[in-house]
Amino acid sequence: MSKGLPKRSEDYSLWYNELVKRADLAENSAVRGCMVIKPYGYSIWEKMQAELDRMFKMTGHTNAYFPLFIPKSFLSKEASHVEGFAKECAVVTHYRLKGDESGKGVVVDPDAKLEEELIVRPTSETVIWSTYKNWIQSYRDLPLLVNQWANVVRWEMRTRLFLRTAEFLWQEGHTAHETREEAIQETERMLGVYADFAENFMAMPVVKGKKSESEKFAGAVDTYCIEAMMQDGKALQAGTSHFLGQNFAKAFDVKFATRDGGLEHVWGTSWGVSTRLMGALIMAHSDDQGLVLPPKLAPIQVVIVPIFKSQEELAAISVKATEIMQGLWARGISVKYDNRDTYKPGWKFAEYELKGVPLRMGIGPRDLQNNTLELARRDTLSKESVNLSEVDIVAKVEALLEEIQQSIYQKAFAFRSEKTSLADTWEEFIEVLEGKGGFVSAHWDGTAETEEKIKELTKATIRCIPLDQQPEEGWCIYSKKPSKGRVLFAKSY
Numbered sequence: 458m459s460k461g462l463p464k465r466s467e468d469y470s471l472w473y474n475e476l477v478k479r480a481d482l483a484e485n486s487a488v489r490g491c492m493v494i495k496p497y498g499y500s501i502w503e504k505m506q507a508e509l510d511r512m513f514k515m516t517g518h519t520n521a522y523f524p525l526f527i528p529k530s531f532l533s534k535e536a537s538h539v540e541g542f543a544k545e546c547a548v549v550t551h552y553r554l555k556g557d558e559s560g561k562g563v564v565v566d567p568d569a570k571l572e573e574e575l576i577v578r579p580t581s582e583t584v585i586w587s588t589y590k591n592w593i594q595s596y597r598d599l600p601l602l603v604n605q606w607a608n609v610v611r612w613e614m615r616t617r618l619f620l621r622t623a624e625f626l627w628q629e630g631h632t633a634h635e636t637r638e639e640a641i642q643e644t645e646r647m648l649g650v651y652a653d654f655a656e657n658f659m660a661m662p663v664v665k666g667k668k669s670e671s672e673k674f675a676g677a678v679d680t681y682c683i684e685a686m687m688q689d690g691k692a693l694q695a696g697t698s699h700f701l702g703q704n705f706a707k708a709f710d711v712k713f714a715t716r717d718g719g720l721e722h723v724w725g726t727s728w729g730v731s732t733r734l735m736g737a738l739i740m741a742h743s744d745d746q747g748l749v750l751p752p753k754l755a756p757i758q759v760v761i762v763p764i765f766k767s768q769e770e771l772a773a774i775s776v777k778a779t780e781i782m783q784g785l786w787a788r789g790i791s792v793k794y795d796n797r798d799t800y801k802p803g804w805k806f807a808e809y810e811l812k813g814v815p816l817r818m819g820i821g822p823r824d825l826q827n828n829t830l831e832l833a834r835r836d837t838l839s840k841e842s843v844n845l846s847e848v849d850i851v852a853k854v855e856a857l858l859e860e861i862q863q864s865i866y867q868k869a870f871a872f873r874s875e876k877t878s879l880a881d882t883w884e885e886f887i888e889v890l891e892g893k894g895g896f897v898s899a900h901w902d903g904t905a906e907t908e909e910k911i912k913e914l915t916k917a918t919i920r921c922i923p924l925d926q927q928p929e930e931g932w933c934i935y936s937k938k939p940s941k942g943r944v945l946f947a948k949s950y
Contacts, residue, residue: 462811464745466622467691470617473740477618480748480812482735488617490623493907497812500756502626505734505838506606508658509628512650518602518630523584525607526575531583534708538582539737541675545611547577547623577610582676582727585631586705593723594631595714600643601633609731619736620693620950627731633711633723640724641679644700647728648681651696655837659734660684660751660866661741662873663695664945666921669907674727684920684945686873687740690894692920692947695737697865698728736950749836750812751865752858759785759792759854760814764821768808769795774820781818781830784851790858810835815861816854835859836868879943886934886946890915896947900940902933911935917946 462479463472477483482498485491494502507651510520532539553569556562578584585603606628616622630647634640648665655663663683673680677699685695707721708714742749752758761781763774778794785792793814795805795895802819809817819831830850833840843853878908880886882944889897897911901907901919911934912918922944931940 459840462745462747465688472745474618474749476739476743482739483618485618488623490613491592492616492618492622492624494626494732497756501738501750501754502732502735503861504754504756505654505658506628509650509654509730510604510606511558512654513604513628513630513688516602516646516650518604518632521605521691522607523581523588523605527578527581527584529574529576531587532576534583535676535705538676538708542579542611545579545613547610549575549577573903579609579611580727580729581607581629582631582701582705583709586711586712586725589631589633589706589723590709590711593711593713593784596635596716599633599635599713599723600639600741602630603632604628604645609626617736618888619732619739621733627728627729629729631883632726632892633706634725635713635715635723637724640702640726642680643702644679644698644726644728646685647726648696648698651698651728651730652683655683655685655695655734655737658751658753660753660754660862660869661695661737662866662870664921665925666945667921668697668921669905669919669944670910671908672919674699676701676704678704682921683740684896684947685737686735686869686876686895686947687950688743689740690943690948692738692896692949693733693737694949695734696728696730699726701725701727742797742865743813745813746838749865750813750815751813752862755813756791757793757809757812757814757817758790758858759816759818760805760809761792761794761818761820762802762805762809763794764819764824767822768798770822771798773822777820779823781850783856786854788851790851792853806833807935809911810838815858816857817913822823832857834861836864853902880934881931883934888913890917890946890948894948896920896945898943899934900929900931900942901944902936902938902940904936904938907933907936907938911946915948917948918950920945920947 465472481495483492483494486493551565551569553566554563555566557564608626610624613621613623632643652663652665655661663685668680679700681698683696685693703722705725711723712720761778765771782792806807815835824830828845878889878897880897880899929942933940
Protein backbone atom coordinates (compact mmCIF):
# COMPACT_ATOMS: atom_id res chain seq x y z
CA MET A 458 0.00 0.00 0.00
CA SER A 459 2.51 2.67 1.12
CA LYS A 460 5.32 1.05 -0.85
CA GLY A 461 6.90 3.64 -3.07
CA LEU A 462 5.16 6.60 -1.38
CA PRO A 463 7.46 9.57 -2.07
CA LYS A 464 9.38 10.92 0.92
CA ARG A 465 8.44 14.30 2.30
CA SER A 466 12.08 15.35 2.45
CA GLU A 467 12.61 14.64 -1.26
CA ASP A 468 9.42 15.99 -2.86
CA TYR A 469 6.82 17.33 -0.46
CA SER A 470 4.34 18.26 -3.17
CA LEU A 471 4.51 14.85 -4.84
CA TRP A 472 4.26 13.14 -1.41
CA TYR A 473 1.08 15.10 -0.67
CA ASN A 474 -0.57 14.42 -4.02
CA GLU A 475 0.26 10.71 -3.93
CA LEU A 476 -0.91 10.34 -0.34
CA VAL A 477 -4.28 11.96 -1.06
CA LYS A 478 -4.84 9.49 -3.89
CA ARG A 479 -3.41 6.32 -2.34
CA ALA A 480 -5.20 6.84 0.98
CA ASP A 481 -8.48 7.01 -0.98
CA LEU A 482 -9.26 10.57 0.05
CA ALA A 483 -9.87 12.20 -3.32
CA GLU A 484 -9.01 12.15 -6.99
CA ASN A 485 -9.13 14.48 -9.96
CA SER A 486 -12.45 14.46 -11.76
CA ALA A 487 -13.45 14.56 -15.43
CA VAL A 488 -14.12 18.27 -14.90
CA ARG A 489 -10.85 20.15 -15.02
CA GLY A 490 -9.95 21.77 -11.71
CA CYS A 491 -12.60 19.86 -9.74
CA MET A 492 -12.20 16.82 -7.51
CA VAL A 493 -14.10 13.74 -6.47
CA ILE A 494 -14.00 13.32 -2.70
CA LYS A 495 -13.98 9.58 -2.14
CA PRO A 496 -15.94 7.88 0.66
CA TYR A 497 -13.02 7.66 3.11
CA GLY A 498 -12.08 11.30 2.54
CA TYR A 499 -15.70 12.40 2.79
CA SER A 500 -16.06 10.48 6.07
CA ILE A 501 -13.32 12.67 7.56
CA TRP A 502 -15.03 15.81 6.21
CA GLU A 503 -18.34 14.63 7.69
CA LYS A 504 -16.73 14.36 11.13
CA MET A 505 -15.30 17.86 10.75
CA GLN A 506 -18.66 19.13 9.56
CA ALA A 507 -20.58 17.48 12.40
CA GLU A 508 -18.33 18.90 15.10
CA LEU A 509 -18.26 22.40 13.62
CA ASP A 510 -22.03 22.31 13.17
CA ARG A 511 -22.43 21.39 16.83
CA MET A 512 -20.14 24.26 17.85
CA PHE A 513 -22.05 26.73 15.68
CA LYS A 514 -25.37 25.69 17.18
CA MET A 515 -23.93 25.89 20.69
CA THR A 516 -23.18 29.55 19.95
CA GLY A 517 -26.75 30.27 18.81
CA HIS A 518 -26.46 29.87 15.05
CA THR A 519 -28.96 28.07 12.81
CA ASN A 520 -28.54 26.66 9.31
CA ALA A 521 -30.24 27.88 6.12
CA TYR A 522 -29.63 27.50 2.41
CA PHE A 523 -29.36 30.18 -0.27
CA PRO A 524 -29.22 29.99 -4.11
CA LEU A 525 -26.19 28.74 -6.01
CA PHE A 526 -26.72 31.47 -8.62
CA ILE A 527 -26.22 35.19 -8.02
CA PRO A 528 -27.49 37.89 -10.41
CA LYS A 529 -24.57 39.79 -11.88
CA SER A 530 -26.11 43.08 -10.75
CA PHE A 531 -25.79 41.98 -7.11
CA LEU A 532 -22.03 41.80 -7.39
CA SER A 533 -21.94 45.31 -8.79
CA LYS A 534 -23.48 46.76 -5.64
CA GLU A 535 -20.39 46.37 -3.44
CA ALA A 536 -17.44 47.63 -5.48
CA SER A 537 -14.50 46.25 -3.47
CA HIS A 538 -16.24 42.88 -3.16
CA VAL A 539 -16.74 42.40 -6.89
CA GLU A 540 -13.21 43.59 -7.62
CA GLY A 541 -11.84 40.94 -5.29
CA PHE A 542 -13.68 38.06 -6.98
CA ALA A 543 -14.16 39.21 -10.58
CA LYS A 544 -11.33 37.14 -12.04
CA GLU A 545 -12.52 33.94 -10.32
CA CYS A 546 -16.20 34.00 -11.27
CA ALA A 547 -17.93 31.38 -13.42
CA VAL A 548 -20.75 32.98 -15.45
CA VAL A 549 -23.98 31.39 -16.71
CA THR A 550 -25.10 33.09 -19.93
CA HIS A 551 -27.68 30.64 -21.42
CA TYR A 552 -30.40 28.40 -20.04
CA ARG A 553 -30.88 25.80 -22.78
CA LEU A 554 -29.10 23.42 -25.14
CA LYS A 555 -30.33 22.06 -28.45
CA GLY A 556 -29.35 19.28 -30.80
CA ASP A 557 -26.52 20.08 -33.19
CA GLU A 558 -27.81 20.28 -36.76
CA SER A 559 -25.03 17.91 -37.83
CA GLY A 560 -26.38 15.33 -35.39
CA LYS A 561 -23.15 15.30 -33.37
CA GLY A 562 -24.36 16.06 -29.88
CA VAL A 563 -25.67 19.32 -28.45
CA VAL A 564 -24.85 23.01 -28.71
CA VAL A 565 -25.86 26.11 -26.77
CA ASP A 566 -29.13 27.48 -28.07
CA PRO A 567 -28.36 31.10 -29.10
CA ASP A 568 -32.02 32.00 -28.57
CA ALA A 569 -31.81 31.01 -24.90
CA LYS A 570 -29.58 33.82 -23.71
CA LEU A 571 -30.36 35.06 -20.20
CA GLU A 572 -31.50 38.65 -19.84
CA GLU A 573 -29.08 38.97 -16.94
CA GLU A 574 -26.09 36.69 -16.50
CA LEU A 575 -25.88 34.61 -13.33
CA ILE A 576 -22.71 34.11 -11.32
CA VAL A 577 -22.04 30.71 -9.76
CA ARG A 578 -21.46 31.76 -6.16
CA PRO A 579 -17.83 32.41 -5.20
CA THR A 580 -19.23 33.42 -1.78
CA SER A 581 -22.76 34.36 -0.75
CA GLU A 582 -22.66 37.79 0.89
CA THR A 583 -24.57 39.51 -1.90
CA VAL A 584 -27.44 37.05 -2.30
CA ILE A 585 -27.76 36.66 1.47
CA TRP A 586 -27.80 40.39 2.21
CA SER A 587 -30.41 40.91 -0.50
CA THR A 588 -32.51 38.35 1.41
CA TYR A 589 -31.81 39.91 4.83
CA LYS A 590 -33.46 43.12 3.60
CA ASN A 591 -36.77 41.23 3.79
CA TRP A 592 -36.00 39.56 7.11
CA ILE A 593 -34.88 42.56 9.14
CA GLN A 594 -37.14 45.48 10.00
CA SER A 595 -36.55 46.12 13.69
CA TYR A 596 -33.96 45.73 16.43
CA ARG A 597 -36.23 42.89 17.62
CA ASP A 598 -35.08 40.88 14.55
CA LEU A 599 -31.45 41.13 15.65
CA PRO A 600 -29.04 39.53 16.03
CA LEU A 601 -29.60 37.30 13.01
CA LEU A 602 -27.20 34.35 13.27
CA VAL A 603 -27.25 32.15 10.16
CA ASN A 604 -24.86 29.56 8.73
CA GLN A 605 -24.91 27.81 5.36
CA TRP A 606 -23.23 24.53 4.34
CA ALA A 607 -22.66 24.72 0.60
CA ASN A 608 -20.32 24.48 -2.35
CA VAL A 609 -18.71 27.46 -4.07
CA VAL A 610 -16.82 28.00 -7.31
CA ARG A 611 -13.69 30.09 -7.71
CA TRP A 612 -12.12 29.50 -11.09
CA GLU A 613 -8.59 28.32 -10.36
CA MET A 614 -6.10 27.58 -13.12
CA ARG A 615 -3.52 25.81 -10.94
CA THR A 616 -5.25 23.34 -8.69
CA ARG A 617 -4.25 20.91 -5.97
CA LEU A 618 -6.60 18.42 -4.32
CA PHE A 619 -8.31 19.93 -1.24
CA LEU A 620 -5.97 22.95 -1.12
CA ARG A 621 -7.08 24.77 -4.25
CA THR A 622 -9.85 23.52 -6.53
CA ALA A 623 -12.33 25.30 -8.78
CA GLU A 624 -15.22 23.94 -6.70
CA PHE A 625 -14.97 23.22 -2.99
CA LEU A 626 -17.20 22.55 -0.02
CA TRP A 627 -17.44 24.91 2.92
CA GLN A 628 -19.60 26.62 5.46
CA GLU A 629 -20.23 30.33 5.51
CA GLY A 630 -21.72 32.13 8.44
CA HIS A 631 -23.50 35.45 7.82
CA THR A 632 -24.75 37.45 10.77
CA ALA A 633 -26.44 40.81 11.27
CA HIS A 634 -26.20 42.92 14.45
CA GLU A 635 -27.58 45.99 16.11
CA THR A 636 -24.24 47.60 16.96
CA ARG A 637 -20.67 47.73 15.75
CA GLU A 638 -19.46 46.30 19.05
CA GLU A 639 -21.76 43.26 18.80
CA ALA A 640 -20.58 42.53 15.27
CA ILE A 641 -16.90 42.75 16.25
CA GLN A 642 -17.59 40.49 19.23
CA GLU A 643 -19.22 37.96 16.90
CA THR A 644 -16.27 38.12 14.49
CA GLU A 645 -13.82 37.40 17.30
CA ARG A 646 -16.04 34.75 18.88
CA MET A 647 -16.22 32.72 15.67
CA LEU A 648 -12.47 33.02 15.20
CA GLY A 649 -12.21 31.48 18.66
CA VAL A 650 -14.53 28.64 17.60
CA TYR A 651 -12.29 27.90 14.62
CA ALA A 652 -9.15 27.96 16.76
CA ASP A 653 -10.80 25.65 19.31
CA PHE A 654 -11.74 23.19 16.56
CA ALA A 655 -8.31 23.30 14.92
CA GLU A 656 -6.43 22.70 18.15
CA ASN A 657 -8.74 20.34 20.03
CA PHE A 658 -10.06 18.25 17.15
CA MET A 659 -7.55 18.60 14.32
CA ALA A 660 -4.67 18.59 16.87
CA MET A 661 -3.23 21.49 14.88
CA PRO A 662 -1.86 24.55 16.71
CA VAL A 663 -2.83 27.86 15.13
CA VAL A 664 -2.02 31.55 15.47
CA LYS A 665 -5.01 33.86 15.78
CA GLY A 666 -4.49 37.19 14.08
CA LYS A 667 -5.74 40.00 11.91
CA LYS A 668 -4.96 40.31 8.20
CA SER A 669 -3.18 43.33 6.76
CA GLU A 670 -5.22 45.74 4.65
CA SER A 671 -3.88 44.15 1.46
CA GLU A 672 -4.67 40.60 2.53
CA LYS A 673 -8.15 41.12 3.99
CA PHE A 674 -11.37 39.79 2.44
CA ALA A 675 -12.79 41.95 -0.35
CA GLY A 676 -15.66 43.94 1.15
CA ALA A 677 -14.60 43.56 4.79
CA VAL A 678 -13.53 46.25 7.23
CA ASP A 679 -11.31 43.77 9.07
CA THR A 680 -10.42 40.13 8.44
CA TYR A 681 -9.34 37.84 11.28
CA CYS A 682 -7.72 34.48 10.60
CA ILE A 683 -6.13 31.37 12.03
CA GLU A 684 -2.79 30.41 10.51
CA ALA A 685 -1.26 26.94 10.76
CA MET A 686 2.22 25.61 9.99
CA MET A 687 2.66 22.69 7.60
CA GLN A 688 5.57 20.25 7.79
CA ASP A 689 7.37 21.85 4.84
CA GLY A 690 7.56 25.13 6.75
CA LYS A 691 4.82 26.85 4.75
CA ALA A 692 1.83 28.53 6.35
CA LEU A 693 -1.76 27.67 5.57
CA GLN A 694 -4.74 29.91 6.26
CA ALA A 695 -7.14 27.53 7.99
CA GLY A 696 -10.11 29.81 8.60
CA THR A 697 -11.25 33.42 8.36
CA SER A 698 -13.77 35.62 10.16
CA HIS A 699 -14.70 39.00 8.72
CA PHE A 700 -16.09 42.15 10.29
CA LEU A 701 -18.08 43.63 7.40
CA GLY A 702 -19.06 46.87 9.10
CA GLN A 703 -22.13 48.26 7.33
CA ASN A 704 -20.73 47.72 3.83
CA PHE A 705 -23.18 45.08 2.64
CA ALA A 706 -26.07 46.52 4.64
CA LYS A 707 -25.61 49.83 2.79
CA ALA A 708 -25.14 48.10 -0.57
CA PHE A 709 -28.48 46.28 -0.16
CA ASP A 710 -30.21 48.91 2.00
CA VAL A 711 -30.68 46.64 5.02
CA LYS A 712 -31.98 48.95 7.76
CA PHE A 713 -33.66 48.41 11.09
CA ALA A 714 -35.83 50.49 13.40
CA THR A 715 -33.69 51.30 16.43
CA ARG A 716 -34.75 51.21 20.07
CA ASP A 717 -35.08 55.00 20.15
CA GLY A 718 -37.23 55.15 17.00
CA GLY A 719 -34.50 55.88 14.48
CA LEU A 720 -33.51 53.99 11.34
CA GLU A 721 -29.98 52.60 10.88
CA HIS A 722 -28.07 50.14 8.72
CA VAL A 723 -27.25 46.88 10.46
CA TRP A 724 -23.71 45.66 11.17
CA GLY A 725 -22.51 42.45 9.57
CA THR A 726 -20.04 39.59 9.78
CA SER A 727 -19.16 36.59 7.68
CA TRP A 728 -16.89 33.64 8.47
CA GLY A 729 -15.95 30.35 6.87
CA VAL A 730 -13.81 27.25 6.67
CA SER A 731 -13.64 24.81 3.78
CA THR A 732 -12.40 21.41 2.64
CA ARG A 733 -8.99 23.09 2.67
CA LEU A 734 -8.97 21.87 6.28
CA MET A 735 -8.56 18.38 4.84
CA GLY A 736 -5.32 19.47 3.22
CA ALA A 737 -4.19 21.06 6.48
CA LEU A 738 -4.95 17.88 8.41
CA ILE A 739 -2.88 15.80 5.99
CA MET A 740 0.10 18.14 5.81
CA ALA A 741 0.27 18.95 9.51
CA HIS A 742 0.59 15.38 10.78
CA SER A 743 1.16 12.68 8.16
CA ASP A 744 4.46 10.90 7.54
CA ASP A 745 6.27 8.83 4.92
CA GLN A 746 4.14 5.79 5.78
CA GLY A 747 0.86 7.59 5.13
CA LEU A 748 -1.85 9.49 6.97
CA VAL A 749 -1.69 10.23 10.68
CA LEU A 750 -5.20 11.10 11.83
CA PRO A 751 -6.12 12.54 15.23
CA PRO A 752 -8.57 10.08 16.85
CA LYS A 753 -11.33 12.68 17.18
CA LEU A 754 -11.58 12.97 13.39
CA ALA A 755 -10.64 9.45 12.31
CA PRO A 756 -13.53 7.62 10.59
CA ILE A 757 -12.13 4.38 12.04
CA GLN A 758 -10.51 4.88 15.44
CA VAL A 759 -9.67 1.21 16.03
CA VAL A 760 -9.27 -1.62 13.54
CA ILE A 761 -9.12 -5.27 14.60
CA VAL A 762 -7.16 -7.53 12.25
CA PRO A 763 -7.45 -11.30 12.80
CA ILE A 764 -4.37 -13.41 12.08
CA PHE A 765 -5.50 -16.86 10.95
CA LYS A 766 -4.74 -19.77 8.66
CA SER A 767 -8.05 -21.60 8.75
CA GLN A 768 -11.74 -20.74 8.94
CA GLU A 769 -11.87 -22.47 12.32
CA GLU A 770 -9.22 -20.08 13.69
CA LEU A 771 -11.06 -17.11 12.16
CA ALA A 772 -14.34 -18.22 13.77
CA ALA A 773 -12.71 -18.44 17.19
CA ILE A 774 -11.01 -15.06 16.82
CA SER A 775 -14.30 -13.50 15.66
CA VAL A 776 -15.95 -14.38 18.96
CA LYS A 777 -13.28 -12.47 20.91
CA ALA A 778 -13.28 -9.60 18.38
CA THR A 779 -17.06 -9.21 18.64
CA GLU A 780 -16.84 -9.04 22.42
CA ILE A 781 -14.20 -6.30 22.22
CA MET A 782 -16.12 -4.38 19.55
CA GLN A 783 -19.29 -4.34 21.57
CA GLY A 784 -17.42 -2.85 24.52
CA LEU A 785 -15.86 -0.16 22.33
CA TRP A 786 -19.11 0.67 20.55
CA ALA A 787 -20.81 1.11 23.90
CA ARG A 788 -18.31 3.87 24.69
CA GLY A 789 -18.79 5.61 21.34
CA ILE A 790 -15.53 4.41 19.80
CA SER A 791 -15.65 3.64 16.08
CA VAL A 792 -14.16 0.22 15.38
CA LYS A 793 -13.83 -1.97 12.30
CA TYR A 794 -13.27 -5.72 12.23
CA ASP A 795 -11.47 -6.65 9.03
CA ASN A 796 -12.09 -10.37 8.60
CA ARG A 797 -11.59 -10.43 4.83
CA ASP A 798 -9.89 -13.63 3.70
CA THR A 799 -8.86 -12.12 0.37
CA TYR A 800 -5.93 -10.18 1.88
CA LYS A 801 -3.16 -11.25 4.23
CA PRO A 802 -2.73 -9.57 7.64
CA GLY A 803 0.49 -7.85 6.55
CA TRP A 804 -1.30 -6.22 3.63
CA LYS A 805 -4.07 -5.04 5.95
CA PHE A 806 -1.53 -3.63 8.43
CA ALA A 807 -0.02 -1.55 5.62
CA GLU A 808 -3.46 -0.44 4.41
CA TYR A 809 -4.57 0.89 7.80
CA GLU A 810 -1.18 2.47 8.40
CA LEU A 811 -1.56 4.31 5.08
CA LYS A 812 -5.09 5.40 6.02
CA GLY A 813 -4.01 6.72 9.40
CA VAL A 814 -6.18 4.55 11.67
CA PRO A 815 -5.01 5.58 15.18
CA LEU A 816 -5.04 2.11 16.81
CA ARG A 817 -4.69 -1.36 15.36
CA MET A 818 -5.39 -4.60 17.23
CA GLY A 819 -3.93 -7.88 16.05
CA ILE A 820 -5.39 -11.14 17.35
CA GLY A 821 -4.07 -14.60 16.43
CA PRO A 822 -4.59 -18.18 17.68
CA ARG A 823 -1.77 -17.82 20.22
CA ASP A 824 -3.39 -14.64 21.54
CA LEU A 825 -6.60 -16.59 22.14
CA GLN A 826 -4.68 -19.20 24.11
CA ASN A 827 -2.90 -16.56 26.20
CA ASN A 828 -5.85 -14.12 26.37
CA THR A 829 -3.69 -11.38 24.82
CA LEU A 830 -3.67 -9.11 21.78
CA GLU A 831 -1.22 -6.74 20.11
CA LEU A 832 -1.90 -3.00 20.09
CA ALA A 833 -0.14 -0.82 17.49
CA ARG A 834 -0.21 3.00 17.58
CA ARG A 835 -0.22 4.85 14.28
CA ASP A 836 1.37 8.05 15.62
CA THR A 837 4.51 6.44 17.04
CA LEU A 838 4.37 3.09 15.14
CA SER A 839 5.01 1.44 18.50
CA LYS A 840 3.49 -1.90 19.52
CA GLU A 841 2.66 -3.57 22.81
CA SER A 842 1.21 -6.87 23.95
CA VAL A 843 -1.82 -6.53 26.23
CA ASN A 844 -2.95 -9.23 28.63
CA LEU A 845 -6.75 -9.07 28.69
CA SER A 846 -6.83 -10.81 32.07
CA GLU A 847 -5.00 -7.87 33.62
CA VAL A 848 -6.26 -4.92 31.56
CA ASP A 849 -9.71 -3.44 30.88
CA ILE A 850 -9.27 -3.18 27.11
CA VAL A 851 -12.00 -0.59 26.64
CA ALA A 852 -10.47 1.71 29.28
CA LYS A 853 -7.04 1.06 27.80
CA VAL A 854 -8.21 2.05 24.30
CA GLU A 855 -9.96 5.18 25.57
CA ALA A 856 -6.81 6.30 27.36
CA LEU A 857 -4.62 5.54 24.36
CA LEU A 858 -6.85 7.44 21.95
CA GLU A 859 -6.71 10.51 24.19
CA GLU A 860 -2.94 10.10 24.54
CA ILE A 861 -2.56 9.86 20.75
CA GLN A 862 -4.70 12.98 20.26
CA GLN A 863 -2.50 14.95 22.66
CA SER A 864 0.73 13.46 21.30
CA ILE A 865 -0.11 14.50 17.75
CA TYR A 866 -0.88 18.03 18.91
CA GLN A 867 2.29 18.33 20.98
CA LYS A 868 4.42 17.12 18.07
CA ALA A 869 2.86 19.73 15.77
CA PHE A 870 3.22 22.42 18.45
CA ALA A 871 6.91 21.61 18.97
CA PHE A 872 7.48 21.73 15.22
CA ARG A 873 5.79 25.11 14.91
CA SER A 874 7.80 26.48 17.83
CA GLU A 875 11.03 25.27 16.23
CA LYS A 876 9.98 26.88 12.93
CA THR A 877 9.10 30.30 14.42
CA SER A 878 11.89 32.87 14.41
CA LEU A 879 12.54 36.53 15.10
CA ALA A 880 14.27 38.70 12.50
CA ASP A 881 15.38 42.28 13.12
CA THR A 882 17.27 42.94 9.89
CA TRP A 883 16.67 42.24 6.21
CA GLU A 884 19.67 39.92 6.17
CA GLU A 885 18.29 37.88 9.09
CA PHE A 886 14.89 37.78 7.42
CA ILE A 887 16.26 36.37 4.15
CA GLU A 888 18.50 33.91 5.97
CA VAL A 889 15.61 32.46 7.96
CA LEU A 890 13.22 32.30 5.00
CA GLU A 891 15.71 30.57 2.72
CA GLY A 892 17.21 28.32 5.36
CA LYS A 893 14.97 27.41 8.26
CA GLY A 894 11.65 28.51 6.77
CA GLY A 895 8.48 28.73 8.81
CA PHE A 896 7.03 31.79 10.54
CA VAL A 897 9.22 34.89 10.80
CA SER A 898 8.19 37.57 13.27
CA ALA A 899 9.50 40.90 12.01
CA HIS A 900 8.79 44.61 12.05
CA TRP A 901 6.85 46.17 9.16
CA ASP A 902 6.19 49.86 8.53
CA GLY A 903 2.48 49.30 7.87
CA THR A 904 2.49 50.33 4.19
CA ALA A 905 1.12 48.29 1.30
CA GLU A 906 4.13 49.30 -0.80
CA THR A 907 6.61 47.67 1.58
CA GLU A 908 4.37 44.62 1.97
CA GLU A 909 4.19 44.15 -1.81
CA LYS A 910 7.93 44.64 -2.26
CA ILE A 911 8.75 42.01 0.38
CA LYS A 912 6.34 39.61 -1.33
CA GLU A 913 7.90 40.31 -4.72
CA LEU A 914 11.45 39.74 -3.47
CA THR A 915 10.85 36.71 -1.23
CA LYS A 916 7.41 35.22 -2.05
CA ALA A 917 6.65 35.62 1.67
CA THR A 918 3.43 37.35 2.71
CA ILE A 919 2.15 38.80 5.94
CA ARG A 920 0.13 35.92 7.32
CA CYS A 921 -1.34 37.94 10.17
CA ILE A 922 -0.82 40.47 12.91
CA PRO A 923 -1.06 38.16 15.97
CA LEU A 924 -3.84 39.10 18.38
CA ASP A 925 -1.86 38.16 21.48
CA GLN A 926 1.15 40.25 20.48
CA GLN A 927 2.22 43.15 22.69
CA PRO A 928 2.92 46.56 21.07
CA GLU A 929 6.61 46.94 20.31
CA GLU A 930 8.35 49.93 18.76
CA GLY A 931 10.96 49.07 16.16
CA TRP A 932 12.21 49.57 12.62
CA CYS A 933 10.86 47.92 9.48
CA ILE A 934 13.17 45.18 8.23
CA TYR A 935 12.89 46.41 4.63
CA SER A 936 12.26 50.17 4.60
CA LYS A 937 13.92 50.85 7.98
CA LYS A 938 11.04 53.21 8.75
CA PRO A 939 9.41 53.24 12.21
CA SER A 940 7.21 50.25 13.07
CA LYS A 941 4.58 49.92 15.78
CA GLY A 942 4.83 46.14 16.06
CA ARG A 943 5.83 42.83 14.58
CA VAL A 944 3.84 40.83 12.07
CA LEU A 945 4.10 37.19 11.05
CA PHE A 946 5.61 36.50 7.62
CA ALA A 947 5.79 33.15 5.84
CA LYS A 948 5.68 31.50 2.47
CA SER A 949 2.27 29.94 2.14
CA TYR A 950 -0.25 27.81 0.30
